[in-house]
Amino acid sequence: MKLFETLAEMGHEEVVMCSDPSVGYRGILAVHSTKLGPALGGTRFWQYATDEEAITDALRLSRGMTYKNAVAGLHLGGGKSIIIGDNKTKDREKIFRAHGRFVESLGGRYITAEDVGTTTKDMDYVHMETGHVAGLAGKSGDPSPVTAHGVFRAVQASANRMWGSDGLEGKTVAIQGCGSVGTHLARELHQAGAKLIVSDIDSGKAARVSQMTGAKIVEGDAIFSADADIFSPCALGGIINNTTIPKLKVQIVAGGANNQLLEERHGDELQKRGILYAPDYVANAGGVINVYGEIAGWDAQRALDKADDIYDTVLKVFDIAETKNIPTYEAADRLAEQRLAEAT
Incomplete structure (x- = not known):
């Protein structure tokens, strides 16, 4: 992969490769666009065959979130993060707290949430290190x-x-x-x-x-x-x-x-x-509308009303x-x- 050419072609603003060997954490944070607001997109925890496959997924999914959020009429850009590894691991707190520290390092340009291989409990671990996370237990709830x-x-x-x-x-x-x-x-x-x-x-x-x-x-x-x-x-x-x-x-x-x-x-x-x-x-x-509602402080009815606009x-x-x-x-x-x- 010619990384910088790919980034220019796809229009990404920022891609951060993250590593914390002390807890076995390897991650990618991809910010595609912040034109409409902070980049929102979930954290995917997956065992990729190669690092290149993981980067490709992060780039594709983050661009997809830009388009989804824009079409939905939300004040959000598009981003995505990847944790590379076995998502069935029991030792989750250290990994997700490390992830949270890297999310925090972007200073609010990227907001994460749950996605494939992650749960609301995992997001609670992320929340221990950063406020830039949504989809928390007891907040917007089941989308x-x-x-x-x-x-x-x-x-x-x-x-x-x-x-x-x-x-x-x-x-x-x-x-x-x-x-x-x-x-x-x-x-x-x-x-x-x-x-x-x-x-x-x-x-x-x-x-x-x-x-x-x-x-x-x-x-x-x-x-x-x-x-x-x-x-x-x-x-x-x-x-x-x-x-x-x-x-x-x-x-x-x-x-x-x-x-x-x-x-x-x-x-x-x-x-x-x-x-x-x-x-x-x-x-x-509607799923991303539900998460945006949590960030914006909406009640459940307002999120449903916004989904009507679809x-x-x-x-x-x-x-x-x-x-x-x-x-x-x-x-x-x-x-x-x-x-x-x-x-x-």
Whole structure:
């Protein structure tokens, strides 16, 4: 990797390589942009195959947070941090306190939170060394209700654009993933009169959603070929790909999972098939809205109200896509870039 060329190309402001051998800590703090405010992004704890792979992930994820925060209309920039190592380690306090000291060294330019491989308890350790951390136990709490509500509003906006009405009465939604976000989303969709088809690798989770909403349960990959109007991926990323796109019978894809397109070209493929795609980082911005609410001192209702705005944002993205004749994933980037340009 030609590091400085990559930083210039991706637009990063600062990348800090951190090490504290006394506690076995190796980390990367990536600040992509502070144009709109301090860079917010979680701490990912992962055992990467190589240091280069870890740096690449930090750069990609931090830029993604800039775009997500900009599109959500938040006064936040984008950043991300990586801790390289085994995230199942029991000796967590020393590692996360070391991480907190490095976060503190940036003087508030970067605010961290939990992410893959980390927990609210880990963030409490970080908090022992710095105030520049969110997602603490007893603060904003579980972000999944706010994330799910934002996805629900994205589904409504997509329905409005596709069928001329927000109404979901009688529409069938196939939800992949019945974790916290998928469960809360299923409840809102059920209350709106939608019929549900669900799948999850954990059959117990799918059964609970079925019991609550009357959803039909399908196994594994059958969710992709389900007879539905809307597909809502709420589990793993990369599930819109060469294998799954030909199976889809839906007219809309709108869900809570991150990085739903395996590659950007798969967004083009959805468009060619006449499937309307609500870009993932627009639809699932409720999570970061919830964290911002904690920083800004909002109550839970205000965060939910802000997640309501995702409806209008999704419609703006569709308008840009239509006017410029570009795929919706590209239109979302244009909207983010427009807000960033206005801040300079």
